[in-house]
Amino acid sequence: xxxxxxxxxxxxxxxxxxxxxxxxxxxxxxxxxxxxxxxxxxxxxxxxxxxxxxxxxxxxxxxxxxxxxxxxxxxxxxxxxxxxxxxxxxxxxxxxxxxxxxxxxxxxxxxxxxxxxxxxxxxxxxxxxxxxxxxxxxxxxxxxxxxxxxxxxxxxxxxxxxxxxxxxxxxxxxxxxxxxxxxxxxxxxxxxxxxxxxxxxxxxxxxxxxxxxxxxxxxxxxxxxxxxxxxxxxxxxxxxxxxxxxxxxxxxxxxxxxxxxxxxxxxxxxxxxxxxxxxxxxxxxxxxxxxxxxxxxxxxxxxxxxxxxxxxxxxxxxxxxxxxxxxxxxxxxxxxxxxxxxxxxxxxxxxxxxxxxxxx
Amino acid sequence: xxxxxxxxxxxxxxxxxxxxxxxxxxxxxxxxxxxxxxxxxxxxxxxxxxxxxxxxxxxxxxxxxxxxxxxxxxxxxxxxxxxxxxxxxxxxxxxxxxxxxxxxxxxxxxxxxxxxxxxxxxxxxxxxxxxxxxxxxxxxxxxxxxxxxxxxxxxxxxxxxxxxxxxxxxxxxxxxxxxxxxxxxxxxxxxxxxxxxxxxxxxxxxxxxxxxxxxxxxxxxxxxxxxxxxxxxxxxxxxxxxxxxxxxxxxxxxxxxxxxxxxxxxxxxxxxxxxxxxxxxxxxxxxxxxxxxxxxxxxxxxxxxxxxxxxxxxxxxxxxxxxxxxxxxxxxxxxxxxxxxxxxxxxxxxxxxxxxxxxxxxxx
Numbered sequence: 001x002x003x004x005x006x007x008x009x010x011x012x013x014x015x016x017x018x019x020x021x022x023x024x025x026x027x028x029x030x031x032x033x034x035x036x037x038x039x040x041x042x043x044x045x046x047x048x049x050x051x052x053x054x055x056x057x058x059x060x061x062x063x064x065x066x067x068x069x070x071x072x073x074x075x076x077x078x079x080x081x082x083x084x085x086x087x088x089x090x091x092x093x094x095x096x097x098x099x100x101x102x103x104x105x106x107x108x109x110x111x112x113x114x115x116x117x118x119x120x121x122x123x124x125x126x127x128x129x130x131x132x133x134x135x136x137x138x139x140x141x142x143x144x145x146x147x148x149x150x151x152x153x154x155x156x157x158x159x160x161x162x163x164x165x166x167x168x169x170x171x172x173x174x175x176x177x178x179x180x181x182x183x184x185x186x187x188x189x190x191x192x193x194x195x196x197x198x199x200x201x202x203x204x205x206x207x208x209x210x211x212x213x214x215x216x217x218x219x220x221x222x223x224x225x226x227x228x229x230x231x232x233x234x235x236x237x238x239x240x241x242x243x244x245x246x247x248x249x250x251x252x253x254x255x256x257x258x259x260x261x262x263x264x265x266x267x268x269x270x271x272x273x274x275x276x277x278x279x280x281x282x283x284x285x286x287x288x289x290x291x292x293x294x295x296x297x298x299x300x301x302x303x304x305x306x307x308x309x310x311x312x313x314x315x316x317x318x319x320x321x322x323x324x325x326x327x328x329x330x331x332x333x334x335x336x337x338x339x340x341x342x343x344x345x346x347x348x349x350x351x352x353x354x355x356x357x358x359x360x
Numbered sequence: 361x362x363x364x365x366x367x368x369x370x371x372x373x374x375x376x377x378x379x380x381x382x383x384x385x386x387x388x389x390x391x392x393x394x395x396x397x398x399x400x401x402x403x404x405x406x407x408x409x410x411x412x413x414x415x416x417x418x419x420x421x422x423x424x425x426x427x428x429x430x431x432x433x434x435x436x437x438x439x440x441x442x443x444x445x446x447x448x449x450x451x452x453x454x455x456x457x458x459x460x461x462x463x464x465x466x467x468x469x470x471x472x473x474x475x476x477x478x479x480x481x482x483x484x485x486x487x488x489x490x491x492x493x494x495x496x497x498x499x500x501x502x503x504x505x506x507x508x509x510x511x512x513x514x515x516x517x518x519x520x521x522x523x524x525x526x527x528x529x530x531x532x533x534x535x536x537x538x539x540x541x542x543x544x545x546x547x548x549x550x551x552x553x554x555x556x557x558x559x560x561x562x563x564x565x566x567x568x569x570x571x572x573x574x575x576x577x578x579x580x581x582x583x584x585x586x587x588x589x590x591x592x593x594x595x596x597x598x599x600x601x602x603x604x605x606x607x608x609x610x611x612x613x614x615x616x617x618x619x620x621x622x623x624x625x626x627x628x629x630x631x632x633x634x635x636x637x638x639x640x641x642x643x644x645x646x647x648x649x650x651x652x653x654x655x656x657x658x659x660x661x662x663x664x665x666x667x668x669x670x671x672x673x674x675x676x677x678x679x680x681x682x683x684x685x686x687x688x689x690x691x692x693x694x695x696x697x698x699x700x701x702x703x704x705x706x707x708x709x710x711x712x713x714x715x716x717x718x719x720x721x722x723x724x
Contacts, residue, residue, distance in 0.1 A: 135688050139685075143681035309514045319506070323503060
């Protein structure tokens, strides 16, 4: 996975011998375990009505699983060294489009499939604009956000569509299998397995990571850089649209403003999951774990009596704090404390600030 | 490229050779600021022709005043963009400053002149935190400010509790909505002062020049003896300070503030859009605050024009999106010495390549 061009180091035992990604994954497992342990022991209502109810470990999923799906989508784009700010608005637009198709008389499932496909086309267009004109993905997708949001508001009209069929709401929203496993969890699991296979087990995935790590190297190695980046944008838009379907089904309505609020949590999960924001490094399971850590943190802290506000502050601090720690541990990888002290106190030149040349 | 002489041959199109062969009017429009002024006036005049109410003095002073919070934010954003950064947290800094000063004004009838240093101080502190994280934790700016956007937003909500600022003293309303003389609103004063001061500072002081040096090439700037870390921290601090001022401007203009002020209109994204439309780039080392100021006015006029021209208001953010795309395309055109047709032809145009993009795709 880690294709950094570091010279081989003598093998070390224990945690120091593992590569950065794996160590980060283990830390995430630890954080998740600690979080669940704390909530189980300290917050008696966290388990609420046991497995089956909506007030339990699995039931909380309906508050965050759509965000996790969005994270998986943005992850592809971030792996390729780009960013996609349009996913939030995309999911809102997809929901509105689906609902309006349905109100226009279309079968609900046909409407779902058609909206997801159309959103994939919008992602394709964004990717084409970015690679064809060689523009910054941040700006193009920002413009895409604005345009999609306007389109969603205009299309839904003064009264956002509601009254979606109960079969649809239960299938993608609040329904469960055998009263225990939420349907959304099944959808998420399928997407997560798919994403893991795409990134870590496919030819496209390897090209994606290489493109994110070093575009020049990828181009000289014969990878079609633009095509790979465009594919990432298509995947991102598709996942966002699927997330939008789940949002619409969960809330029973399709609204333009439900999507964009999910963008920041989604990107937070990707970054906390250990994917390098400059692309080219990371593990998909990390993103999955991070999205669950963030997802359970909110209901857990709320049950613990912490206010909504403090919960969001905690998420922000968690993001910054964990990245600070990760950055330090990455830079210090393979060195001992004594070596670091000697480097710092010795006659070596002070380290430069991060620039594209020396961040990785 | 149309007027290229054969003897120049394959000379790469640089700014120097550009200057020799394009006409004076072309040259003027190649700069972003005159182009934006022309565009703003064009939009204004077209709308005025359709609906003469658009040109009344009341509306002009409203447009000027309404654009100021965004303009002040855009000036700060420009400074961060010049050092190759980005600041998403300005929306929350604006919000924190607006609610803290707003509650003091509402509950204790505090004077605006006392609130001004407070708003600046709040912004400075929050911006300093951004800068310290960017430099010393070495987290990419977009992630740092995403995190602090969330944290500061939480602080804003904590300050508010369940209350909102709904009534402010009359002096605030006067400052935010009345005119200094004829069509010039009081609000224009802070916006203009900030822009002019920052424009001079960026051009004439060593700090201002070092911002460009760090943004162009941090390694080279370091080797040239510039204290890169200090420059970076100061850029974020100044941006935060201006966002704090923007918060006070927001308060006096809208006479209200609540836990969602700033972030609910995604003003951080608008400020980035204004900076980029104004000719600053995300890749650093380029741009200026005058362009951002004019771009903020341009956005304001365009949005109001869209409404006056009868397009439903929901399309105003789409208009900004399209303008943003147009601006970054125009940036390619203006900076690379190629013709508009070549810029639109993308990779298919025959002629000098505008930049080998593969290597520069990595943001920081």
